[in-house]
Amino acid sequence: MHCFLTQRNVALVVFLVLGSVTMHVSDPVVPSSLDTLRLRGNLSFGDVSLAARDFGNRYQLLPAAVLHPGSVSDIAATVRHVYRLGQGSRLTVAARGHGHSLQGQAQAAGGVVVHMESLGGGGRMIVHGGERPYVDASGGELWINVLQECLRHGLAPKSWTDYLHLTIGGTLSNAGISGQAFRHGPQISNVHQLEIVTGKGEVLNCSNEENADLFHAALGGLGQFGIITRARIALEPAPKMVKWIRVLYSDFTSFTEDQEMLISMKETFDYIEGFVIINRTGLLNNWRSSFNPQDPAQASQFDSDGRILFCLEMTKNFNQDEADDINTQVEALLSKLRYIPSTLFQSEVSYLEFLDRVHVSEVKLRSKGLWEVPHPWLNLFIPRSRIKDFAKEVFGKILTDSSNGPILLYPLNRSKWDNRTSAVIPDEEMFYLVAFLSSTPSTASDRSSLDRALKQNERVLEFCKKAGIGMKQYLPYHATREDWKAHFGESWERFARRKEAYDPLAILAPGQRIFHKAAVRASS
Template sequence: MHYFLELFVVLVLGSVAMHVSDPGVASSLESLRIDGNLSFHDVSLAARDFGNRYRLLPSAVLHPGSVSDVAATVRHVFRMGSGSKLTVAARGHGHSLQGQAQADGGIVVRMENLRGCETKVHDGEQPYVDASGGALWINVLLECLKHGLAPKSWTDYLHLTIGGTLSNAGISGQAFRHGPQISNVHQLEIVTGKGELLNCSAEENADLFYAALGGLGQFGIITRARIALEPAPKMVKWIRVLYSDFASFTEDQEMLISLKETFDYIEGFVIINRTGLLNNWRSSFNPQNPVQASEFDSDGRILFCLEMTKNFDQDNAETVNQQVEALLSKLRYIPSTLFQSEVSYLEFLDRVHVSEVKLRSKGLWEVPHPWLNLLIPRTRIRDFAAQVFGKILPDSNNGPILLYPLNKSKWDNRTSAVIPDEEIFYLVAFLSSAPSSSDHDSLDRALKQNDRILDFCKQAGIRMKQYLPYYTMQEEWRAHFGDRWEDFARRKGVYDPLYILAPGQRIFQKAVRSS
């Protein structure tokens, strides 16, 4: 049977791969002269991730003391040739969903060990920050704020590593304006699958530069990135409103992202709760009209929440208030559902961490997360919504459902990231959780629900793309990349010819020569 099918069967059955390090492998790796250290015994943490579904134990974990340790280790594995089964996976903050940062019997590189590498902020007409690939975005933000600056584009959750999000795309409510995080990078430092340490940019090693951005770790390990900055605001006006009509909801979003003068952040999410009790969506927000808000009843309808922010400082607060009022006057939300708040810029950007702390305190963070993230063309979003929200999803969903538009023109088609072939497309993210890691019925329901959504897209001819994609066979990856597959495979052959890197993505299998 095909290797990927065999692997899929093992993973679905929840088997734990138990490895005893090959003494020859251990001896070979122990001969490496590095600043950090290699661990061969306590490797269980490297076989867990945020998805909390797959367990692939490595033979060793590298705790690098420097970038040269990463290069030396990969170079060592490369020189072992095709007679070795060893592969290498870079692990950031462990937020992968499907074991993508794991290496079955291989070496996992703990990239967060490189966080000590200094983050340097450079002021000027075009400010930027140089940060380690293992640095968390939250720490980069805190350093940049000391200089009154901040990166332009974000993810909703900031406790992720630079290299991790740049290997995917990095999307949040600012992407309609600035593009994803991979559209805001000036330069990368990369360790290739040959163990070479290269500086890359649009002018130097450009093919590798664009390959690594959105490249799912297939072409190299990002060890440092130079990221574009902009002046950071002090405060944020944070607004939420509700819609009961999906067409108005999406049309208003598309109108807002097309305006030159608009909100600074635009996201939407879907509320499927037919009990009529709607409290969580507006917690910590004040209603524009408390009396009307108290009388609002969802009547069991599916509702759609539009979330927006406008950045401001004290000296332009009045002007921003007028701009917000003008923008809100163009929208067709339910009038009694206007809720708003004012928070610091840092508080807004790090908002998900507040929820994380609460969930951790209840033991609800480290549970299985069978997430599904789709990029849906604008012309099919209504068809998608009618079937998925109206029929496939149950009365309530165990986790948020995000839905908001993005502009294709803000994405660089030279990168490895793939998106729908329409100027406007939607991110639809089903961020489900299985309440208990032992609740197999709950997990099974979520996975079957995901399959139904994917099957519907296929049957309806919706040419969507998966974000944070997961496939088990190369034929599926070929379909995912479409006419860009040949270039993707070419780049793999150039920069990682032995298929050493990121085996957990299951795109390429290392060919091992029998002895």
């Protein structure tokens, strides 16, 4: 999710507003034909409830079976079997990674869910050094495991999501973004090769040179064209340490202009993200909550006076022998910014500690029962030319506070994205990710919190539509075919053509609700 994201800095999620769960349950019917498959792994028909849950915690779509593949051939055999059943069968197949979908996208009502993590395991991960280092890893491998294995070789992937306990196949099916994407592009811009099981059950190796159309289709393709079973990911030398910095702004224009300046500079920070803090009480105790308590007194005592504030978070990577030079570089960069001087806070942590920062908060939230709750997230890409219009209406009128989850706002460079992929972004060189990462409780006694969050999302989307903001959803969800066509815009015909070529029966990723099996053809 922000891929990553999809899933973001949960360290800022200090106050969670509780709400209720919306469930859509389908009673599965076990297709007897699945029993005939000969697999290295196994098909589970009994305990399938876990495969009907996800991080969004709002939908439950029970599958008929869960495949625990012992090899890629198990996945291919299962998909091929469903494909050969033809249009007469309603069976579908969904790949499920670590279960961080938001609205049932990795579920398959009455179908087969593939438990992709069964393909993981460090023993199957191979790190290659040299001038162009890379790692070959399973599509079901978690990014945290990829990082730990690569660090053993002094290497690391270039681009990340904010949350690392996501699978490779999951983030590559969306985009995979974080504060490094302005420089390196999303994760889908840092892949050399994929192994894919198509909707026909074919196993194909794909790259820029081989099966190139499928390669680009699958990257950001929402799982519509194939199941990513293996990926070759670009690496770079890994730093040992990170200088981690946060500052506050009270002026939105200064906040955005400083971010845009930083991501346009050749010599700049290695990670840049922004947050919006809407706190009408004036108390501001959690904007630096993920840091050690070593901040200056003026920062710990900072009072927002009820203003909307904006937090800029940056890092600079370094090794111990570079500490003095890095400090000089950081001071020079900070001198160009217009933040509130008394709010400067800095810390130094290991590279691993910074990248895995959200997991620390996850553990704390799980211990309090505040992790497995509904997450009515809304992630948007907003063109730079309209970001001030968007902020004025949304932060000034629609939103009343940000206490139920962080609000991200930071710019990205279109030039770092490959327009051959299926990912959809605004048609401007610079655009902003704006992510509303709400959490609401799952108690039946209070349904209003979730309802308020969903209505708030609707108001934001309605404003964007009426004002012609030109936004695109990230981790998109749309209710109708017409909405999906509008989302893809000029690339819809290419998207539909690719669906027809690689998954003609619409077997794969039914939870995305873009195409429907046994319905009218994709190009209609």
